[in-house]
Amino acid sequence: MIVNSAKASNKVNLIIFIIAVTLLLFIAGISYKQSESFRESSGLVSHTYEVSMEINHMFSLFSLLESDELNYLISKDSAYLKTIETDKVEIEQSLVRIDSLTGYDKIQQKNIDSINKIKNKFYETLRYINFNIFTEEIDQSYVDNEIASINKYMEKISNQTDLMIAEEQRLLKERKEEYVEDSWFTPILSLVMGTFALLVMALAFYKINQDRKQIIDTQSFLQNILKTTNNVISYFEPVYNEEEEIVDFEIIYTNELIEDVTGDVALEIQGKKISEVYPFLFENGVFEIFKECIEKDKRIEYERLFVFNGKKMWFYNAAVKLGDGLTLTSHDVTKETVIKNELLDLNERLEIQNTVLKAAKAIAKIGSYEWRLDENKIRFSENLYKMLGYEPEQLLSSYKNLLLVIHPEDRKKFKKRLLKVKNKKVFKEYTFRVLNKNKKVRYFKFTGSFIDTLNKNIFLGVVQDVTVLLEDEKILKNKNQELKRTNAELESFNRVASHDLQEPLRKIQIFISRIYDSEYTSLSEKSKGYFDKISSSAERMRKLITYLLTYSRISKPESVFEKTNLNNVLQRVKEYLAEIISDNDLVINSENLPVVHGITFQMEQIFSNIISNSVKYKRKGIKPVISITAELVEKQEVPELAGLNPSYSEYYKISFEDNGIGFNQEHSQIIFELFQRLHGKNEYGGTGIGLTICKKIVENHHGYIGANGKPGEGAVFYFYLPVV
Structure with a gap:
């Protein structure tokens, strides 16, 4: 609830902040515009005064030029000519300044054009007078006429100047009115803006204070969660290389439960990289999961086996991107995983055992049948059908059909045994002859036991085809008899070899010894050689018999x-x-x-x-x-x-x-x-x-x-x- 409230409060604060900023920007824009208007109107008033002063200055220069020209005409002093040229230069400079100052005003530009035309004619008249002033043919009446022309041009310049001054006076009046209006409105707007800003700051302070309390409550709530949770909660921020690739993660936060799991103190590992604290995360694929979570901005859940302090532990983990980093929540599922793995292993072993049992039944030729005594229903196993040579649809499971496959000569005895099973719940191991599908006689050994399941009386019978075993047993008995005869013969051979065969050899060796003692010296060398060979052969024969006896007695x-x-x-x-x-x-x-x-x-x-x-x-x-x-x-x-x-x-x-x-x-x-x-x-x-x-x-x-x-x-x- 606190978390949801904090989220809602953040949204409201964001909306209020956007509205306040928008209004402040709007008021600031108006204030700025008003200030610009005030500054502009003030500047225009100053500009009007400046233009008027320059116009008067221009007219005074024309007057000065006229005065210098008259002085030159009267005194004919050539020094005035330089002064006249200086006056012209200053007049040109003044006209340029006026033209620059009034470039926006078409009326003033037109007045300046008129002054330039009058000025040009005025200069032409002065040039003509100054050039002919010393000519003898010129008379005083011409000079007077020219002077009258100068006065006429000056009068025109004066009139044009008056028009320009009047235009500036008109502009000055308008600009003063705007200036007065702006000078009154601007302080009021500034006051309104300041008041609004103060109101926004007060509201912001109130909201910040409220949010601060809410944040404290939220932090307390989260701290309680972090302290009481059974999960390890951590926050990591990625570490980038020069190519802007994630090469590591820094541990920004982890709760105290980490100490119970890994033995690490939370405050000691904060600020360290996972490559220093948990380098194995780069080997088991977890680092790649962290990268994918950051780069693709998606929640990733995974399960991993870890070994901490020699103890194997399974954790279910959820990685979620948060800001520039990711939050990792790890839940210990060791117990559940062990149980799950044990169940899987048990199921696998049961499946293997069932497969082995089926194979063993097939190899050992063992079948079974289930007899529900209360209902008198019998169900044959799959392997029992195979042992009889039938398909399930060819021989239905029933008490009648079970009796039917028993050899007619053994059927009465078999039926008697089953009746004893039903009445006394006693069954010993018996072997009966049966007839398979091809009517060939087979020997089946019957045994079984009782099972109490859901209060149902069930007899589980086990049947084994012992035909081959009985035949092999018969063959084995015959071979055992033959082996006994062979062993008896071997014992006889040993007795003969140990006594009867060695006795003649001992006599040969004794007689040769006697010959050596009595007649050996009188024998020829050839005869001696014969006797030596006889003695050697007899000794070799004795050794052979001894070794053969040893060989036969080893086992x-x-x-x-x-x-x-x-x-x-x-x-x-x-x-x-x-x-x-x-x-x-x-x-x-x-x-x-x-x-x-x-x-x-x-x-x-x-x-x-x-x-x-x-x-x-x-x-x-x-x-x-x-x-x-x-x-x-x-x-x-x-x-x-x-x-x-x-x-x-x-x-x-x-x-x-x-x-x-x-x-x-x-x-x-x-x-x-x-x-x-x-x-x-x-x-x-x-x-x-x-x-x-x-x-x-x-x-x-x-x-x-x-x-x-x-x-x-x-x-x-x-x-x-x-x-x-």
Whole structure:
């Protein structure tokens, strides 16, 4: 109300001000015109006196000229001739002044023309007399006649002068009357104007005083609004560059609520630029909104997310141009926006879940039906129709049609189950045969639960097509039986390999040993060679059997995973390989190795096999050196780990770097395959199973093993174990 009253008062004040200014200007115009008239009439009176004086002065000059001419005629003194010429010059100057002073008066201009004509004849007579005055032929009577002519011209000049004086007297009389009238009216008009101006000033003072009170009330009202409002209200003025482009905004005013939002004190930021206080407004598009508001003079509303003191806050803002700047009203809508976003997110998740549920139902072959027990009405789901091969219009949802799709041999039992559901509200999980549209038998598993909605008794039934599951279950049972037989055979093989196959080898080795002890010295060199090969082959066969048994037992379920310190594993392997390390002058460098979740003796097998492999393929004449390092890596950093167990995100990488003979990188995977060798068995010993066992162990630990090699420079064997 106060604001509207102030606006109305401003309009009334503006109208009164315009009327007062108009009247003042009108009176001032009249007063100015009257003053100009008074000044003009006063000037005209003075001008009339000046013209009269100049006319009398002109006539006196003519009289003086006449006197000098007579003196010259009487005395014949040539000195008077100069005086006569001087008189003529002054007469000409006086006529020019009179002509200038009376240029506006046609009567006086006509009188001046007449005087000029008389003057010219007068001068001609004087010139003639002065030229012939000393001529002997001229007599006194001629001179007298000429003198009479001079008197006649002077008389005409005198008459003409009298006419001019009379004209000026007439003008003087008129101008005096105007002067008297103006001298009386001008003071009165000035008094009226002063009185009116005083009245306007008194009225203006009264209105200003009233408006001042109203402004104070309005300011108090606005201050109360600014103090009680929940909005941040600010006023900004644009800052321009030399090209008259807006480059910044100055904070002219902001209410105290700004401190609760940003922590800034209102009085401290007033007078500063937004580029100093809120530079982020140039990055989130708000500065461009301010520019558009000023340049296009339009109200702009927008919503933005801000972060003040680490807290995210949403504000609804309204920018309105006011004068040269803009007023910004900011309302905190964080709570509403969070709720709105949560609802949107919830709706999106519900939509996704519905889509996923539909897809899941289709993939899992699940349908449903809604049975309203009180009304005995049933409604089939869309996916149930698809599972039966019908379109909705081909099989209406009803209790009768539900019984109709059940296999005739199962129908009686199914009907009995539904009756139990209706009477006792109990339903267990049952599987029945159904007939689809093509009369093919399918196995459907029925289950469900009761829902109380609006006091309505509803049973929600869930149906799943388990035909494939039952068939797969049957196949799985057969395969399990086959697997049991295979496992039994494998156990038999292990027993044979561990006892029956190794027993003949032990006997061969025992008998060869006895031959060596008794008859070896009497054998020929060729026979000795044969026995050496038999002994070597028997030993190699024993190792093959041992490694094969080890390989087959790696994934045994009785193996126990535990915390395994790889530093301790390395120490035990060094002790086990002490003779090999000493014989080959092997140097093993290692850093602090991690503790992993694994099978201890299998970790020892990996370390032993990789170290033995590096020693086997050392370079001749080069002291073998093996460096063992460990590092922690992220799964996404190693492409080879992408297909492994998704439960693990971090892995330990254990690397063994040697300076042996190396290998071509193209063989980096072949060397881990069973019985694969890059060199002949006579060139380098070994069974071709050691690295395969390492691969089997690493895979058993959900890891990955690989190798890099360069011929003649060495190789790096590495494996990854998950961090558990």
